[in-house]
Amino acid sequence: MxxxxxxxxxxxxxxxxxxxxxxxxxxxxxxxxxxxxxxxxxxxxxxxxxxxxxxxxxxxxxxxxxxxxxxxxxxxxPAPTGPSSYNVPWQRHGPATTPHGQPVxxxxxxxxxxxxxxxxxxxxxxxxxxxxxxxxxxxxxxxxxxxxxxxxxxxxxxxxxxxxxxxxxxxxxxxxxxxxxxxVKTAEIEAAEQYWSRWLAFQDWMVGPRAPEAHNVEDDEDAHP
Structure with missing residues (x-):
């Protein structure tokens, strides 16, 4: 891997x-x-x-x-103007509303x-x-x-x-x-490296109990009975 x-x-x-x-x-x-x-x-x-x-x-x-x-x-x-503006539908209707009358x-x-x-x-x-x-x-x-x-x-x-x-x-x-x-700041690069490593692990199905983080947790628990 x-x-x-x-x-x-x-x-x-x-x-x-x-x-x-x-x-x-x-x-x-x-x-x-x-x-x-x-x-x-x-x-x-x-x-x-x-x-x-x-x-x-x-x-x-x-x-x-x-x-x-x-x-x-x-x-x-915007409200239309001119001789043909009477047949524009949005001029006669307000904004759409929910069944409770709230604007959508x-x-x-x-x-x-x-x-x-x-x-x-x-x-x-x-x-x-x-x-x-x-x-x-x-x-x-x-x-x-x-x-x-x-x-x-x-x-x-x-x-x-x-x-x-x-x-x-x-x-x-x-x-x-x-x-x-x-x-770019150092913290941003370090965070990106962590996420990229997790993505590489995901590509190899190392997720859940197989995730590297999970193994680290198990190691910590074994070290502290």
């Missing part, structure tokens, strides 16, 4: 990013993610600077989608935008803030961390053209260029 299996980490030597992932609270996270979605749809995508960045990295913003464009978090298109907001994934910012080296804090607002660390910070790690794994797994294909969305939204991961 190839690959290096690190010893079972303790709270003292586990990288910060790994500890934060283990302590992740899904219910606490979701409102922050919704906040990022609302900011992105209501403000960021209409901001001149965000439009410039999106154009440069060649990714459409939701209001630019050819099919079913999303103008804001309510999912409403459109779902727009923020992950493709996080990915594109990472591979083009535009994932600086200031740009992430301009795209996703004040809550970006709590709302999309976890995605940012994981997608940076995924970028490392993808580059390690396949050749350049396949990496380019992986991060291209459509024939019209291909990745214009890719750069190596920027602003």
């Amino acid at each position: 190839s690959g290096y299996y690190p010893p079972r980490p303790t709270s003292r030597d586990t990288p910060t990013s790994t500890r934060s992932f283990q302590q992740f609270d899904l219910l606490e996270w979701y409102p922050y993610y919704q906040s990022c979605q609302r900011y992105f749809l209501d403000y960021a995508q209409h901001d001149h600077n965000v439009r410039i960045v999106a154009a440069f990295i060649n990714i459409r913003l939701p209001f630019q989608w050819t099919d079913n464009p999303v103008i804001n978090s309510a999912g409403l298109l 907001h459109p779902f727009v994934s923020l992950v493709p935008y996080v990915q594109r910012l990472i591979v083009t080296s535009f994932d600086q804090d200031s740009i992430l803030h301009s795209f996703f607002g004040d809550d970006w660390r709590k709302g999309v910070g976890g995605f940012h961390e994981c997608e940076r790690r995924n970028y490392l794994f993808t580059a390690k797994s396949v050749e350049w053209s396949h990496v380019m294909s992986k991060y291209s969305i459509s024939p019209h939204e291909t990745v214009p260029y890719m750069k190596p991961l920027s602003n």
Whole structure:
């Protein structure tokens, strides 16, 4: 079996990013993610600077989608004007609602935008803030961390053209260029090494009781009767 299996980490030597992932609270996270979605749809995508960045990295913003464009978090298109506007259905109907009368907001994934910012080296804090607002660390910070790690794994797994294909969305939204991961810290590399080692173990079915971590636990228990 190839690959290096690190010893079972303790709270003292586990990288910060790994500890934060283990302590992740899904219910606490979701409102922050919704906040990022609302900011992105209501403000960021209409901001001149965000439009410039999106154009440069060649990714459409939701209001630019050819099919079913999303103008804001309510999912409403601007009110049409002109002689034929009377027969446009969305002018006479408000946003869709649940049986309880609550509005149904459109779902727009923020992950493709996080990915594109990472591979083009535009994932600086200031740009992430301009795209996703004040809550970006709590709302999309976890995605940012994981997608940076995924970028490392993808580059390690396949050749350049396949990496380019992986991060291209459509024939019209291909990745214009890719750069190596920027602003990398030692803790991030160490965390990625741990996850990569676990993946190599999984490829050899070394999971559950066969996982290297499980053997380390057994060794610790045998050493301390």
